[in-house]
Amino acid sequence: MSGKDVSATKQRIIDAARAEFADHGLAGARIDRIATTAKASKERLYAYYGDKESLFHAILDEDFGRFLDSVAFDADDLPGYAVAVFDDLRRSPHVQRLMLWGQLQGQAARVRQQADANPQWEARLDAIRRAQSARVIEATWEPADVLAMIFGIVSCWVITPGSDGNVDLDPDVLETRRQIVRESVGKILGG
Structure with a gap:
């Protein structure tokens, strides 16, 4: 994955997670919904941010x-x-x-x-x-x-x-x- 692709993927994850956390909080947010909305794999999300709390x-x-x-x-x-x-x-x-x-x-x-x-x-x-x-x-x-x-x-x-x-x-x-x-x-x- 090129640097541009990584950057775009990270931004999609951040944007999707921001909306998910704002709507559902830390406890109610779901990684699978974030990944689906961001068009990224859950594995990619975990590789970039570690866990849900770190992403929050x-x-x-x-x-x-x-x-x-x-x-x-x-x-x-x-x-x-x-x-x-x-x-x-x-x-x-x-x-x-x-x-x-x-x-x-x-x-x-x-x-x-x-x-x-x-x-x-x-x-x-x-x-x-x-x-x-x-x-x-x-x-x-x-x-x-x-x-x-x-x-x-x-x-x-x-x-x-x-x-x-x-x-x-x-x-x-x-x-x-x-x-x-x-x-x-x-x-x-x-x-």
Whole structure:
């Protein structure tokens, strides 16, 4: 198999696995469905990624890194950051689902390692510490807890039973939710 063929096969596997994991989580995802969708053999998938959990984390690493790269962080404007996170996760809902599946299915420690290994994560924590010192953000909370609260607020319509998950929203509803995110983060995390 040429380098181009290997690269194309790996990308098909990643794309198929991303959809499978987003829909079914780590426990519910099936390697045979991923292989069929990717038009690749299960043996090829195992040769490239080892096992299902390693494939899940390869995708989560890639998507979490893309998420950190795509959402500009400003500790002096956490409400604006929260709205940017909300918008980004609406555009890429599979990323939010993958992170939530990881949390629900016993992968929290591994997900934490993924965050800690990304230099942007520590830079965000440092920026929050500086903003806390300047009294822009409530100083008594751990920086990681500040980011967790933002993610919780942004995710509330996805994790609330019976909610629509922020899919196919009327523009007025979308704008109302963006405003709720902005105001909630401002009120909760203000210094």
